[in-house]
Amino acid sequence: MSASSPTAPASDALPAVRPDRLPLFLIPVLALVALPLVKSFSTWVTLTFAGLAMGMIIFIIASGLTIVFGLMDVLNFGHGVFITLGAFLATAVLGTMTDWTGRDSLLFNLLAVLAAMLVAVAVTGVVGLAFERVIIRPVYGQPLKQIMITMGGAIVGEELIKVVWGPQAIPLPLPVAFRGSILFGEAAVERYRLIAVVIGLIVFAAMFWVLARTKIGLLIRAGVQDGEMVESLGYRIRRLFVGVFVTGAALAGLGGVLWGLYQQSVIPQMGELVIVLLFIVIIIGGMGSVGGCFIGALLVGLVSNYAGFLAPKVALFSNILLMVIVLLWRPEGLYPVGKR
Amino acid sequence: MSGPLLELQGVHTHIGAYHILHGVDLEVARGELTVLLGRNGAGKTTTLRSIMGLWHVSSGTVRFEGEDIGAFETPEVARRGIAYVPENMGIFADLTVCENLFLAARGAKRAEDMDPGRLELIFGQFPALKRFWQHPAGLLSGGQKQMLAVARAIVEPRKLLLVDEPSKGLAPAIIQNMVGAVRELKRTDTTILLVEQNFNFARQVGDRVAVMDGGRIVHAGTMAALAADEALQQRLLGLSLAAHQ
Numbered sequence: 001m002s003a004s005s006p007t008a009p010a011s012d013a014l015p016a017v018r019p020d021r022l023p024l025f026l027i028p029v030l031a032l033v034a035l036p037l038v039k040s041f042s043t044w045v046t047l048t049f050a051g052l053a054m055g056m057i058i059f060i061i062a063s064g065l066t067i068v069f070g071l072m073d074v075l076n077f078g079h080g081v082f083i084t085l086g087a088f089l090a091t092a093v094l095g096t097m098t099d100w101t102g103r104d105s106l107l108f109n110l111l112a113v114l115a116a117m118l119v120a121v122a123v124t125g126v127v128g129l130a131f132e133r134v135i136i137r138p139v140y141g142q143p144l145k146q147i148m149i150t151m152g153g154a155i156v157g158e159e160l161i162k163v164v165w166g167p168q169a170i171p172l173p174l175p176v177a178f179r180g181s182i183l184f185g186e187a188a189v190e191r192y193r194l195i196a197v198v199i200g201l202i203v204f205a206a207m208f209w210v211l212a213r214t215k216i217g218l219l220i221r222a223g224v225q226d227g228e229m230v231e232s233l234g235y236r237i238r239r240l241f242v243g244v245f246v247t248g249a250a251l252a253g254l255g256g257v258l259w260g261l262y263q264q265s266v267i268p269q270m271g272e273l274v275i276v277l278l279f280i281v282i283i284i285g286g287m288g289s290v291g292g293c294f295i296g297a298l299l300v301g302l303v304s305n306y307a308g309f310l311a312p313k314v315a316l317f318s319n320i321l322l323m324v325i326v327l328l329w330r331p332e333g334l335y336p337v338g339k340r
Numbered sequence: 341m342s343g344p345l346l347e348l349q350g351v352h353t354h355i356g357a358y359h360i361l362h363g364v365d366l367e368v369a370r371g372e373l374t375v376l377l378g379r380n381g382a383g384k385t386t387t388l389r390s391i392m393g394l395w396h397v398s399s400g401t402v403r404f405e406g407e408d409i410g411a412f413e414t415p416e417v418a419r420r421g422i423a424y425v426p427e428n429m430g431i432f433a434d435l436t437v438c439e440n441l442f443l444a445a446r447g448a449k450r451a452e453d454m455d456p457g458r459l460e461l462i463f464g465q466f467p468a469l470k471r472f473w474q475h476p477a478g479l480l481s482g483g484q485k486q487m488l489a490v491a492r493a494i495v496e497p498r499k500l501l502l503v504d505e506p507s508k509g510l511a512p513a514i515i516q517n518m519v520g521a522v523r524e525l526k527r528t529d530t531t532i533l534l535v536e537q538n539f540n541f542a543r544q545v546g547d548r549v550a551v552m553d554g555g556r557i558v559h560a561g562t563m564a565a566l567a568a569d570e571a572l573q574q575r576l577l578g579l580s581l582a583a584h585q
Contacts, residue, residue, distance in 0.1 A: 215449070218439055222432040229430035232392060233492075234418035234446050337434075 023295050023334040030299065034306045045187035047305045053193035055301025056200020057262060059294050061255030062278045063207060064248015070224035070288020070337055072241045074136055075143065078150040079278065080271025081157030082128060082249045086120035086256025087266040088161055091170045093119050101175040109175035113257070120253040128249025132242055154272065161268045169267045172260045196258055203251070204294055211290060220244060224288045224337055280319050284326045286333030295334055299326075343406065345370045345500055345531050346391065351400035351410075353383075353390045360386045362555035363400065368500070373522070373532040375542040375563060377577060378552035384535040385427060387552070388502045391533075392424045393417040404500070419446075421499035427508060427535075429489040433478030437469050437488060440477050444492040454495060461528070462491040465521040483514035490521065494530070501525070503534045507541045519544045539577065543567045551576045 031048055038044040065079045093116040094101055100112040135153045139145040174192050181188035211217035219240055223230045227237045259274065260266045281300050285292025300319050307318035314321075326334065346368040353361040361383050368374045376384045389395045391402055393414040402410040409417055418424070423444075432440050441462075442451045463470040466487035472480060477488055486506055493501050506522070507515045515538070522545045525532065536542040542549070546563035559566075559576050566572055 215442075218435065218443055222435060222443055225432050225434060226430050228394060228414075229426065229432070230443075231414040232394070232418055232424045232426070232430065233444050234415050235443075236413075236415045 020335070023292070023330075026295065026334075027298050027302065030302055030306075034302070034310075037310055038306070042185065042187035043309070045184060046189060047309055048302065049189045049193050049197070051302035051305035052298060053190075053196040053200075053301070054262070054304060055298035056197050056204075057255055057258045058274075058277065058281055058300060059200060059297035060203050060258065061252050061274070062281045062293050062297055063203075063290055064244070064251045065278055066282040066285065066288055066293045067220065067224070067244050067290060068241075068248050069282065071220060071227065071237070071244055072140065073143070074140070074245075075146055076136070076150045077147055077275065078131065078135065078153035078157060079248070079252055080273075080275040081131075081154050081161075082124045082252035082271070083256035083259060083274060084158065084161055084266070084268060084271035085124050085127060086253030087172065087260030087270060088165050088170070088256075088268075089120045089123055089253070090116040090257040090260050091165070091172050091266055094172065094175075101173075104176045106177040109177040112175060113178075113261070117254050117257050120257045121250040124253025124256070125246045125250035128246045129242070131249065132245045136245065154275075158268050158272065165268070167268060169265050171265050173264055174261055178261070192261060196262065199258065203254070207290060216240075216243075277319060280323050282333075284323050284333055286330075286335040286337055288337035289333065289335040292333055292335035296326075344368055345405060346533065347401075347403040348387070348391070349401045349403070351387070351390060351402060352398045353386055353395050354398045355386070355395060360555055361390060361397075364390075364552075364555070364557055366550055366557055366560070368531060368533050369548065370531055371529045372547040373526055373534060373545055374548045374550060375546035376533065376535045376550050376552060377537070377539065377542060379578065380537075382552040383555040384552055385504055386555075388424065388504055388533070388535055391417070391502060392422065421497075423493035423498040423501050425489045425493050425501065425503040425506065427504040429485050431477045431480075431485050431488055433476065435477060436474050437477055437480070438473050440488055440492055441469075441495045444495045447496060458495050458497075461524075462495065465524055466491055483510050483517070486510060486514075486518065487521070490518075490525075494525065499531060501530060501532045501534075503532060505535055505537060507536065507538045515541055539573070 034047070035041070035044050038047060061083055065076060068074050068076055094112055097112040097115065100108040103109070131153060135149055136146070139149055178192040178195060181190050182194065211221060219230060219235055223237050223240060230240075231237050256271070259270070263270070277300065281296040282293055283296075284299065285294070285296035299322060303318050303322050304315060307315040330336070344367040346366075348364050348366040351361050351364040352359070364383070364387055366387070376387060378384050386395060390397050393409070393412050393416070397410045400410065401408050404420055404422065407420070409420060412420075432443070435443070438451055442448060442454060445454045448454045466484075468480075468484045469487060469491055472484070477485065480488060490503065490506065493503070506518055510518065519541060522532070522534075526545070534542070534545070543563060549559075549561060549563045549566050550557050551559040553576075559572070566576075
């Protein structure tokens with residue numbers, strides 16, 4: 001929707017709106033601080049792209065989690081199952097399309113990955129619908145039970161994945177055209193990371209457009225602030241929530257495909273391993289904030305890569321450290337959501 | 341249709357372990373403004389929230405246009421034509437004034453589709469909303485937020501407005517502005533049930549009055565009669581009108 005109206009006049013009496021852009025500067029500042037520490041410019045470019053690619057994938061996975069929390073105060077510790085499921089579905093789909101993934105053709109490779117993404121999105125969306133109905137719905141408004149039952153759901157989901165695909169790691173090789181690097185001067189940027197950045201940007205732009213320009217998006221933003229008032233206006237927030245939950249699950253499935261390809265191997269525990277990272281991201285961003293989640297994910301991606309290069313031991317706790325620093329600065333995260 | 345627009349009979353509401361409403365009987369006639377008065381904790385807000393379905397009634401009936409809506413979910417109550425302005429105003433602070441109104445205009449697919457006649461009515465009463473149309477609602481002053489909350493309730497025609505303490509926390513000049521706005525609303529034949537603690541405000545706008553105490557209606561009658569009877573005011577409210585002025 002367009003926010004303008006034929007009746008809208010110019011306004012001049014309120015103080016000018018000053019959006020809080022300070023957190024946006026964290027990303028370039030972090031990158032610039034890392035440059036002299038890394039010393040080599042080409043290595044810095046490689047690390048920065050790797051960090052951004054990782055951050056974009058984390059954002060795709062975490063965005064649904066943060067909106068689900070913002071809208072209904074539901075902490076879903078079972079979110080990792082959708083990531084794992086998406087990644088395993090990618091092994092199944094791409095495993096049957098080796099003719100396409102084995103060709104040195106960007107078009108065929110992209111089509112194969114697109115097919116895997118579509119299957120992952122569809123299946124995880126349907127599983128998300130069932131998860132909401134069976135696991136989440138009975139425990140609305142009961143945070144402690146939510147934590148217990150969603151953790152239980154994650155365990156059951158992981159075991160079911162083992163039943164279907166087995167407990168062992170399954171390789172998920174990159175399609176041929178995704179392998180290798182592109183040279184920018186002396187800096188090598190892996191092709192797949194470039195693709196992941198592009199996909200991440202497309203998802204972010206689409207999400208931003210929906211949230212800012214459509215009535216559904218407005219309802220989601222309003223619901224995150226005051227769900228009771230949204231219901232008082234005549235909208236069924238439970239229905240909205242189901243839609244958001246399914247979308248969040250589908251995005252996690254999509255992220256699972258990208259994460260699996262990023263790791264080039266999938267294991268049944270991959271969702272469980274990444275869930276802590278996701279919570280760090282949404283806490284850094286401000287629980288319920290999509291913009292905050294985006295910045296948080298990029299920060300986590302960059303810090304992981306810089307720390308992994310500069311001080312591998314520090315990398316083990318670098319994201320926790322990042323979260324502590326951000327929370328000392330802004331105790332409710334970068335973009336706290338003003339709730340009722 | 342004859343009979344009251346809204347009728348509560350023997351409404352009991354529990355919030356958790358607490359029994360808040362103890363058999364509320366209340367009628368709201370069409371086209372009139374009924375004020376619900378009472379001390380803090382008397383059950384006024386709970387009554388509005390029970391009508392709205394935000395807290396479910398434990399027993400008793402809530403009839404709106406003859407239909408029992410006591411067990412309805414809040415969106416269904418709102419879709420029957422009941423608008424609610426809560427005590428905290430329920431403004432979406434991160435959304436603009438335009439977006440706040442657009443969400444309340446359920447029939448509009450785009451902001452441009454909002455009824456221009458209703459917008460003119462709103463801008464006539466609350467010109468600040470026109471001036472700050474594209475500003476985030478969170479930047480508005482307390483009085484302007486209250487105006488937006490009321491405007492949101494009338495951006496589409498509604499059969500009944502439930503308004504909770506519209507004068508709360510407002511400066512006297514703004515309260516008079518609100519009195520004017522409510523009177524203007526009454527001229528459009530809108531039925532209003534208004535919770536208020538400011539008796540001076542209530543006296544200026546109310547046609548009928550119901551006084552609550554201990555989760556029950558302890559007095560119902562015309563506002564004119566209560567305003568004229570200082571002893572009754574003292575007995576029911578513990579204060580006379582003179583004390584409010």
